[in-house]
Amino acid sequence: MPQDHAADDGVLATLQTLAMRDDVDELEIRLEINETTQIDTLNDRITRQIHTVDVGGNVRVLLHGVYGFVHFDGWDNLGDHVNEAIMLATSGYGVHSTGRTNKEVSGIRLIQRLALKENPLAISLDTKGAVLLHYADVARTAHPTIKSVTTRYFDRYRHLWFVNNRGSAIEQEKLDLGGNIVVVARDRQGVAQRGVSFGSSNDFGVVRGLEDEVHEAAMTAASLLDAPEIAGGEYTVVVDPHLAGVFAHEAFGHLSEADGQVGDPGLLAQMHLGRNFGPANLHIYDTGRDAGSRGYLPVDDEGVSAEDVDLIKDGVLVGRLHSRETASRFGETPTGNARALHYRFPPIVRMRNTVIAPGDTTFEDLFQGIAKGIYAKGSLGGQTNGELFTFLAAEAYLIEDGQVTRPLRNAVLTGNVFSTLANISAVGNDFTRYESGGGCGKAGQMPLPVSHHAPSLRIERCLVGGRGR
Amino acid sequence: MIGYRRTEGLIGEVRWAPDEMGDASESHRQTWSLTMQGGQAPMVRHGSEYMRSVRVMKNGRLGMATSRLDGWDDLQREARDALRHGVEVAMDVSDILGGRTMPIVSRWDPDWLSSIDATVRAVYEGLKGLSPDFRPVVTVTYHEDTVEMVTSRNGRTAWMRGYWELTAGGRQVDGTDFHGVSGARLSGHGIPDGQKLLDELQARFHWGRSHYVIQSGRYPVVFLPPVAMGLLNPVLARLSGPALVAGNSPWEDQQGLPVLSTAISVVSDATLPEGPRSGPFDDEGTPTATHTLIDKGVLKHFILDRDASRRLGHEPKGMGYRGTLNGPIQAAPANVTVTPGPSTWSELLRRFPGVLILNGWIGGRPTNPMRGDIAGNASDLYWVEKGEVMGRVKNAVVSVNAFDALREQLIDVGNDPQWIAQGMMQIAPGKVPPVLIDQVDVAVKQ
Numbered sequence: 080m081p082q083d084h085a086a087d088d089g090v091l092a093t094l095q096t097l098a099m100r101d102d103v104d105e106l107e108i109r110l111e112i113n114e115t116t117q118i119d120t121l122n123d124r125i126t127r128q129i130h131t132v133d134v135g136g137n138v139r140v141l142l143h144g145v146y147g148f149v150h151f152d153g154w155d156n157l158g159d160h161v162n163e164a165i166m167l168a169t170s171g172y173g174v175h176s177t178g179r180t181n182k183e184v185s186g187i188r189l190i191q192r193l194a195l196k197e198n199p200l201a202i203s204l205d206t207k208g209a210v211l212l213h214y215a216d217v218a219r220t221a222h223p224t225i226k227s228v229t230t231r232y233f234d235r236y237r238h239l240w241f242v243n244n245r246g247s248a249i250e251q252e253k254l255d256l257g258g259n260i261v262v263v264a265r266d267r268q269g270v271a272q273r274g275v276s277f278g279s280s281n282d283f284g285v286v287r288g289l290e291d292e293v294h295e296a297a298m299t300a301a302s303l304l305d306a307p308e309i310a311g312g313e314y315t316v317v318v319d320p321h322l323a324g325v326f327a328h329e330a331f332g333h334l335s336e337a338d339g340q341v342g343d344p345g346l347l348a349q350m351h352l353g354r355n356f357g358p359a360n361l362h363i364y365d366t367g368r369d370a371g372s373r374g375y376l377p378v379d380d381e382g383v384s385a386e387d388v389d390l391i392k393d394g395v396l397v398g399r400l401h402s403r404e405t406a407s408r409f410g411e412t413p414t415g416n417a418r419a420l421h422y423r424f425p426p427i428v429r430m431r432n433t434v435i436a437p438g439d440t441t442f443e444d445l446f447q448g449i450a451k452g453i454y455a456k457g458s459l460g461g462q463t464n465g466e467l468f469t470f471l472a473a474e475a476y477l478i479e480d481g482q483v484t485r486p487l488r489n490a491v492l493t494g495n496v497f498s499t500l501a502n503i504s505a506v507g508n509d510f511t512r513y514e515s516g517g518g519c520g521k522a523g524q525m526p527l528p529v530s531h532h533a534p535s536l537r538i539e540r541c542l543v544g545g546r547g548r
Numbered sequence: 549m550i551g552y553r554r555t556e557g558l559i560g561e562v563r564w565a566p567d568e569m570g571d572a573s574e575s576h577r578q579t580w581s582l583t584m585q586g587g588q589a590p591m592v593r594h595g596s597e598y599m600r601s602v603r604v605m606k607n608g609r610l611g612m613a614t615s616r617l618d619g620w621d622d623l624q625r626e627a628r629d630a631l632r633h634g635v636e637v638a639m640d641v642s643d644i645l646g647g648r649t650m651p652i653v654s655r656w657d658p659d660w661l662s663s664i665d666a667t668v669r670a671v672y673e674g675l676k677g678l679s680p681d682f683r684p685v686v687t688v689t690y691h692e693d694t695v696e697m698v699t700s701r702n703g704r705t706a707w708m709r710g711y712w713e714l715t716a717g718g719r720q721v722d723g724t725d726f727h728g729v730s731g732a733r734l735s736g737h738g739i740p741d742g743q744k745l746l747d748e749l750q751a752r753f754h755w756g757r758s759h760y761v762i763q764s765g766r767y768p769v770v771f772l773p774p775v776a777m778g779l780l781n782p783v784l785a786r787l788s789g790p791a792l793v794a795g796n797s798p799w800e801d802q803q804g805l806p807v808l809s810t811a812i813s814v815v816s817d818a819t820l821p822e823g824p825r826s827g828p829f830d831d832e833g834t835p836t837a838t839h840t841l842i843d844k845g846v847l848k849h850f851i852l853d854r855d856a857s858r859r860l861g862h863e864p865k866g867m868g869y870r871g872t873l874n875g876p877i878q879a880a881p882a883n884v885t886v887t888p889g890p891s892t893w894s895e896l897l898r899r900f901p902g903v904l905i906l907n908g909w910i911g912g913r914p915t916n917p918m919r920g921d922i923a924g925n926a927s928d929l930y931w932v933e934k935g936e937v938m939g940r941v942k943n944a945v946v947s948v949n950a951f952d953a954l955r956e957q958l959i960d961v962g963n964d965p966q967w968i969a970q971g972m973m974q975i976a977p978g979k980v981p982p983v984l985i986d987q988v989d990v991a992v993k994q
Contacts, residue, residue, distance in 0.1 A: 122796050151596050466725065
């Protein structure tokens with residue numbers, strides 16, 4: 080972790096001087112130091128061990144309703160970069176000039192330091208590698224069909240300095256760590272895989288003590304080898320908290336991002352606040368204030384303090400996620416959701432930690448009365464285009480007469496966002512704070528650290544893809 | 549105080565110890581773009597990145613260091629330090645015979661900004677004309693990489709890769725129906741033809757103005773290039789070095805044997821003028837060429853970087869690329885091409901009395917690449933009768949096994965390939981024609 084600039088407010092003072100331009104509507108300067116470690120293993124050996132330090136920044140200018148954005152490596156010639164951003168914005172003048180400016184927010188002066196439990200940057204590469212290889216050994220010895228185990232670990236320390244011409248001056252430290260252990264079983268029937276994932280924004284401790292989960296993943300992969308493929312069709316589906324969280328993120332969270340709504344009268348007719356969107360006990364919100372989660376973001380990348388944003392409360396649409404620009408266009412309040420993956424990117428509207436609040440149905444009762452359904456656990460990812468979503472379940476089991484009976488493979492849950500939310504028939508009381516090592520992708524910015532915490536859900540008439548018969 | 553700047557230094561001054569091998573490279577990536585999106589401020593961007601990388605190999609171990617700012621001495625020291633706990637490798641360094649050296653001058657001309665502006669504006673206005681509620685998004689980007697490399701074998705060379713990308717699309721939301729279209733074009737010589745892309749998007753938008761209802765079942769489906777590329781990804785995964793080294797690929801002993809339909813030939817081609825990865829060398833400095841991976845269904849070559857090549861007893865073919873500028877080199881093809889077939893677009897649509905066209909596949913990627921099962925929500929699906937598009941099909945999940953689809957179920961390959969840019973889920977750019985697959989499972993929610 081670079082320490083030489085940790086308490087150097089001279090950086091902010093210099094940037095503030097550069098930002099005080101009266102020939103632009105808005106001007107932001109961001110400088111960053113990113114220190115990243117990544118370790119990959121295959122079976123009993125380390126295949127990749129990388130340590131990189133990125134130092135650079137960007138300038139974003141808004142002039143006559145046009146953005147100019149410049150990113151660069153190093154911290155020199157900052158005045159030139161400011162001038163180039165202004166030139167680029169000027170070159171776009173006339174393209175779409177509106178003279179519009181973004182939502183005013185009070186300038187923030189803040190120095191935000193890390194508050195860590197176990198600091199990953201104090202752990203040696205050798206120790207990190209040894210932990211991963213230990214898990215690989217646990218998996219490989221769990222079952223004779225386990226043919227390979229790959230593991231991945233990363234940590235990323237970011238030190239950021241941000242100023243704008245509205246008086247904000249912010250120095251922030253951030254940490255993100257995560258990874259996974261992927262177990263592949265293979266026999267004459269084919270190939271099956273299962274994984275364990277972990278993530279945190281303040282604690283290397285989440286990497287420790289995963290032996291039982293890894294062993295279970297190996298046994299599950301082996302059991303999936305001869306699982307039949309799901310027959311496509313409509314089912315009542317029970318999804319575990321991990322998959323429910325992915326559902327909240329993919330199916331509804333992205334739809335709530337205001338940069339996807341602005342300028343779209345058709346969508347705004349659907350996403351009008353006050354619309355009924357689900358069962359009366361459905362509560363979905365997005366928060367940046369959950370310390371330790373990968374979505375922790377006390378101040379966003381436009382210098383806006385995090386707000387908890389209720390999206391659906393009591394089954395009714397009540398909010399959306401904003402940058403300063405989208406808040407301005409909607410006449411609403413910025414929510415602290417403008418995020419940039421790296422200094423190479425401008426901030427755009429992104430989720431942080433998207434949460435489904437717990438309901439009151441016990442886990443057992445979620446299965447009551449299901450003659451034939453699917454119990455889906457874990458996630459291999461998901462995708463949405465606003466209207467439709469698809470997520471890939473890591474495991475799936477057939478439900479027959481209210482009982483989980485046998486495993487199935489290739490469980491792909493899909494549907495229409497609007498009708499699926501309306502088809503949530505029960506919200507479990509088994510709220511789980513799941514943190515994975517993956518991330519969210521949007522507009523080429525991937526993987527952005529996000530979290531999703533949720534209970535299990537029961538969904539009626541969910542469309543499941545598959546070629547089984 | 550604000551003192552982080554690139555350390556001066558010439559790559560040609562990097563020196564190697566007699567008992568080590570290694571290479572050093574310096575990359576400069578620049579992009580210029582303009583994006584217009586309905587409801588948001590246009591953005592004009594310029595990005596500039598530098599990356600220096602040193603790899604040192606000694607006693608079968610690899611030490612590696614990359615930095616945007618450090619000098620060569622520091623990088624080489626860090627790479628040698630990394631040797632102590634470096635990964636085991638079997639690789640060597642490229643025997644570069646010659647080539648250009650720096651400086652390679654950027655092709656970027658500031659006057660191009662006005663040409664970009666004109667193209668973006670024309671396509672944007674054309675899309676806006678589709679419907680008062682249509683929300684367009686259009687971007688033109690010029691990408692340019694220049695790379696200089698030296699090796700411990702006294703090799704030294706430099707190269708440039710540059711290409712243009714036009715992406716356009718948008719959607720109209722009517723009730724809970726999202727009617728979206730999107731497309732992209734690449735070019736090695738100037739901004740791609742915006743009018744051609746606009747014509748195609750307008751035609752597809754009009755196809756989808758009416759809805760058509762089908763029943764769940766098995767159908768012949770024309771996979772347009774963006775989703776045909778999705779079928780190809782599991783094939784690339786089975787061919788790739790890491791899967792082979794890990795023993796995960798069922799094709800590890802299939803070289804010389806048929807693995808796909810005889811109508812399918814897959815090539816890694818670094819010579820195409822408009823190819824994003826076209827160039828004389830890959831990112832390891834290995835000379836590139838055109839390599840047939842699958843020839844008329846028969847597995848010919850694997851996708852191997854230098855390390856995987858040496859581990860598996862193959863000669864390196866120039867298929868080691870960085871996914872990102874500061875990322876590690878991994879086994880990946882240059883530009884993936886699928887050899888076009890004989891059939892015109894019209895002939896593809898008339899091979900069956902009824903056929904579906906698939907162009908958007910939400911989540912259309914495998915749950916397990918080695919197995920190849922793919923199922924996803926069809927976000928852009930049309931029903932065709934006797935060659936005439938009847939309307940857009942909604943609420944359908946399309947499920948295939950990519951290997952079955954490209955082996956037993958493949959009926960025909962179109963003669964008009966299209967470029968697909970490298971994406972978040974895709975290891976290489978590709979030039980892929982539409983493919984007609986029969987007996988595709990389609991589950992429809994009525």
